[in-house]
Amino acid sequence: MTANIVYRVCVVALCFGLFGCERPVSYANDIQPLLTESCGNCHFRTGEGSIASGFSVSGYDDVMKGTSLGPVVIPGSSESSNLYRVIAGKVAPEIRMPPHHIESWAEGRGKPLTDEQVAVIKRWIDEGAKNN
Numbered sequence: 001m002t003a004n005i006v007y008r009v010c011v012v013a014l015c016f017g018l019f020g021c022e023r024p025v026s027y028a029n030d031i032q033p034l035l036t037e038s039c040g041n042c043h044f045r046t047g048e049g050s051i052a053s054g055f056s057v058s059g060y061d062d063v064m065k066g067t068s069l070g071p072v073v074i075p076g077s078s079e080s081s082n083l084y085r086v087i088a089g090k091v092a093p094e095i096r097m098p099p100h101h102i103e104s105w106a107e108g109r110g111k112p113l114t115d116e117q118v119a120v121i122k123r124w125i126d127e128g129a130k131n132n
Contacts, residue, residue: 016018025124026132027060034120035063038098049097060131075129078122088118 025031035043035057042049043057050056054068063083066072078084086097089112098112113121124130 016025021123023122024127024130024132027124028132030120031063032057032060034113034117038111038117064129064131070094073125073129076126081125081129084118084122084125087113087121119126 039057041047041051043055044050045056045062047060055066055072056062064071064073067080072082073084074080082091085091086095089096096112
């Protein structure tokens with residue numbers, strides 16, 4: 001009996017070690033602070049980006065509402081989500097976000113998100129873009 005328990009504990013530990021069984025990305029703890037820091041200057045309700053596009057990062061409901069043209073987050077599909085595509089550089093340079101280069105149409109300038117920050121947003125979307 002004891003050997004069986006030890007075996008099960010080892011299998012679970014191996015799972016965590018080999019397969020990266022990570023906790024789900026939290027909107028409140030991981031995504032909202034990142035969006036506030038990286039996008040808030042332009043995309044809070046009265047900022048240049050919010051006025052131009054209708055997209056606000058003021059809260060989960062605003063993010064999920066998207067722009068005046070529709071949603072920017074498609075839960076479960078980062079590749080179909082414009083939020084991910086514009087921060088990951090998978091769009092024309094003029095519309096990449098945050099604007100950080102001379103080709104940008106937006107007037108404001110920011111610094112690009114790190115690969116790790118982009119990966120967290122991608123993972124959150126792929127996990128279903130939950131309000132957790």
